[in-house]
Amino acid sequence: MNAVFPGSFDPITSGHMDVLTRAAKIFDRVTVTVMHNARKQGRHLFTLEERMDILRGATTHLPNVRVDTFGGLLVDYMAHQEPGSVILRGLRAVSDYEYELQIAHLNRQIGDAETVFIMAATRWSFVSSSMIREIASYGGDVSEMVPRASAAALRRRHAEAYAEREAEKHEHSETPQREQPGH
């Protein structure tokens, strides 16, 4: 049996990695599929290509895991790209369980796609991509909560944002006639 692990992975966390590693032992093959939506493109920290690169970097040691992407309904992906596979989702002790069930029932209803749930280890219960992004945006250390590939990408992104802010400040200091914003 093959499984598809869908998500936005912006970026992949240690919680995702934990679920993926366990799934790689249970299923013959696992496809990590970055779902993208043209309308939400600007809202991500990493581009689709960056997220796939991070995923590839983080899963090289798992021979039966491959990385893919799809822009559309997950049930269409399942029907055409992965017929016969199941959807894989992680469950966290502290998580949006009801939302997960809702999506899974919907995928069963509209696409006859079955979802299988695996628990992440309790130590990753509080880790989510959005919290990782928030902490990293303040320069906080998240290296224990994401795989190396994500940590490196987050550091690069943080350095770029810092450089950008510095450049802006420099530009302002050269235009003294412009009123300095109070805060």
Place this chain on the structure above:
Amino acid sequence: MNAVFPGSFDPITSGHMDVLTRAAKIFDRVTVTVMHNARKQGRHLFTLEERMDILRGATTHLPNVRVDTFGGLLVDYMAHQEPGSVILRGLRAVSDYEYELQIAHLNRQIGDAETVFIMAATRWSFVSSSMIREIASYGGDVSEMVPRASAAALRRRHAEAYAEREAEKHEHSETPQREQPGH
């Protein structure tokens, strides 16, 4: 006893219809009231008038159900338009129960308005307007999860969006000097 069934109904789903049909047997009269907020107007898929039209189309077979609208606090509507009526809300097995309770307690506190809850059938547990809109935007089939009036409106909206995108493409193809965006 009369009941008011408030919501944004963008558009009405089979879950809403299930609650409404059960309520029409319990209460003397049920008013489905589309609550609108001038500040959130652009965020809906259907205009206020469209949503009311869909509601009217979906409830013609229920003689003691009427459709209304209000822009303001629900408790003001209850006090001035429906004095003595109760607020009706549906409960889903998989739903935001705590949010429902919070709103209901608030309406009791600020407007002395009582809320009565009825369960939707379990088969609609996973259906919500936002998920319906998401699936329909990809051309997915939602006809089993909404009344006919909603399904027809969703198909029209999807066709319009498709035509718009095609028109945009055509426009681009006539302006070859402009760089074609990748992806």
Place this chain on the structure above:
Amino acid sequence: MNAVFPGSFDPITSGHMDVLTRAAKIFDRVTVTVMHNARKQGRHLFTLEERMDILRGATTHLPNVRVDTFGGLLVDYMAHQEPGSVILRGLRAVSDYEYELQIAHLNRQIGDAETVFIMAATRWSFVSSSMIREIASYGGDVSEMVPRASAAALRRRHAEAYAEREAEKHEHSETPQREQPGH
């Protein structure tokens, strides 16, 4: 529309009274029905007759509320004693919401009986008959959390239990040959 408010009411609490008082304004008639089960009879603090007496005492000021009892499935009672009525249940902010939904779906499935939920006031969120019994058994003051009829009955029961324990002690003191239990 009439409503049936089923429960074991061992004894009725201020939370039950709050739900009942609100329901008496919404429904034409409300029947409070003490459900009893021959197999569980010994597990109650008050006998079926005592619980009905307390209920009658607590609801004399509500003219459209009457007290009844039934030993069997609630759906059989609804079908034969209260055809056309709805089941009434209270929802608490801190409560076993999922259990309530499960029972309500079951009653709909096996008996076509509809359930309507009303919220108890937030101040009764933490009150339940079992906690009332626990506190009262230690002589704790529960008079703010139950109607007068329940408070009086709980005091009588506590006094009886005390007298019984004293009588036992006395009996023991007259039988010195019997070894005193250490505790």
Place this chain on the structure above:
Amino acid sequence: MNAVFPGSFDPITSGHMDVLTRAAKIFDRVTVTVMHNARKQGRHLFTLEERMDILRGATTHLPNVRVDTFGGLLVDYMAHQEPGSVILRGLRAVSDYEYELQIAHLNRQIGDAETVFIMAATRWSFVSSSMIREIASYGGDVSEMVPRASAAALRRRHAEAYAEREAEKHEHSETPQREQPGH
């Protein structure tokens, strides 16, 4: 990959059957294992042997499903009888999710046994063995909520209990000197 579906199955419900049927398509082989505990033996409606018979009757059409039993810790069964298999559990929209997660984490901790969750269809959300037993004990019709094998066994058990009560009454009527219990 093989899976073990553990439970007390007293008796198996349509919700269990739904999970089992879906699992039989996902896993190479599924073993339904009736866990028994010598200390809790008297608390079941059906004996271990009866429960296994019902299970065998209900799963004859599923060639890759077999029925087994074990008295002990599930992790010991997994380690010695089903090494390399995963534990299978059903998730219901209305259910004790937190308890399921707790057990699954524990089995991972003490026995390195992985648990995989599959959702039962929403229509079985409210069905549990304990509620089935309760309804059947009053002669209620549960045939839509359990497989035929369970329904037949429940009818037999109900008829036996009825006959027993009648015999008791008869015996009493032959002993007029004994005081007839009221109730």
Place this chain on the structure above:
Amino acid sequence: MNAVFPGSFDPITSGHMDVLTRAAKIFDRVTVTVMHNARKQGRHLFTLEERMDILRGATTHLPNVRVDTFGGLLVDYMAHQEPGSVILRGLRAVSDYEYELQIAHLNRQIGDAETVFIMAATRWSFVSSSMIREIASYGGDVSEMVPRASAAALRRRHAEAYAEREAEKHEHSETPQREQPGH
């Protein structure tokens, strides 16, 4: 032991005040810290300075409570401004408990900062800053659900918004050639 009570307090509610008043009796000193985020500045109803003024006005009677602000990660604030203090959070009967736990575990993980929870009174279970803002924006009366300082600020803000809308209308009435928007 000192405690830090972090939040956006836009504005402080009676629920916050309840938690704060209880905490002032338990801890030697409590610091209410308005967390601000430069990127989210426009999304608040009150400016940072206004929110701090309201807080100061609402806590003058609590001698061991002081008001502070920080723009950054809470764990950095705890480490540098309040070493040795604990984080204080309120729990509501109807609330986002899982989110609270997630944040608290994260703060423990990335900053070794401990969180202590205190319950708000049940009567504030349904009160949140966002709902207060929503009601006040329609001119609803929230004076029972916020301290005086918040109520006064909300009335001022509502009056300003009203004046602004009136000024806009006036401007439109002077430009009759412009088509009046229907609604």
Place this chain on the structure above:
Amino acid sequence: MNAVFPGSFDPITSGHMDVLTRAAKIFDRVTVTVMHNARKQGRHLFTLEERMDILRGATTHLPNVRVDTFGGLLVDYMAHQEPGSVILRGLRAVSDYEYELQIAHLNRQIGDAETVFIMAATRWSFVSSSMIREIASYGGDVSEMVPRASAAALRRRHAEAYAEREAEKHEHSETPQREQPGH
């Protein structure tokens, strides 16, 4: 500020120890109080005295922690033995949060006793005394989930139960005329 950590501690787990160790850093003094109820005495694995001995053995390294016991309402204990102290309770990611809130509101209502919650580490989320007892009763290894004092006591109890069963078997083998129970 002093805190009282009440419970049945049958026996104390690593989750309890985690909460206790954190609390000992936050509060001036922590009293671990074994609540006992004469009516429930037979239902425990360890006697009151054994549970207190295990607690003392597990907390010798915590100088500001002491062990006590009380048979009655917690609020009476707080009022007479620990006036001015707060009640301390642990919160688990996977736990009965609503029950905890209910008890805490009740203690505030009937005894004006305040409860403060601290989270156990996520790794103890699935550990409870009842599960520990269940696993240990089958001879499972729980040494990673309880302090040494509990593990030693559980092993002794398991050995005693084993010896008792062996003695019973021996007795049976000497009475061949008695029919051997099948199982």
